[in-house]
Amino acid sequence: MIKALQPMIYSDFYTPEIREELIYIHSPKFILGEYIYMAMALVDGHRVCIATAYKIDYCIKKAMQFVEKVPAIEFTHINKVKTGETEACKRFLIYNKKSH
Numbered sequence: 209m210i211k212a213l214q215p216m217i218y219s220d221f222y223t224p225e226i227r228e229e230l231i232y233i234h235s236p237k238f239i240l241g242e243y244i245y246m247a248m249a250l251v252d253g254h255r256v257c258i259a260t261a262y263k264i265d266y267c268i269k270k271a272m273q274f275v276e277k278v279p280a281i282e283f284t285h286i287n288k289v290k291t292g293e294t295e296a297c298k299r300f301l302i303y304n305k306k307s308h
Contacts, residue, residue, distance in 0.1 A: 213241045224302050229288075244289050246296075247271030250282040256285065264300070 222230070232238055245267035247259035258274045258281065261267035267286055267288035275283050 221275060223301055223303060226264065226268075226286075229300065231266065233263050242291060243297075244291055246253075248285050248287060249284060250284055251274070251280065264288075293301045 223277040240262055243262070245261050245264045246257050247267050247270070249256055249258045259267050259270035259272060264286060271283050271286075275281050283302050285302055286300040286301070289296050301307070
């Protein structure tokens, strides 16, 4: 395993599914641009996309920057969407202090 990846994978914030995806995006099997990751949130009861990226780690980073500036946003999950498709092929739930 890549040494720089270790602290990322073992963060308490990440679910086992997110940890698996972090390993996947650093593997030879990963093809940049094959999927897009969309960080989803609730704002006043409305579902919104707060970040998009070609890698899940960058998607989380950008979503967290947004949430830190606007605490009323509840970051709920990340959708993994195959490029060119309109529906998620996978959903990654986010551990959230507001929901626990």
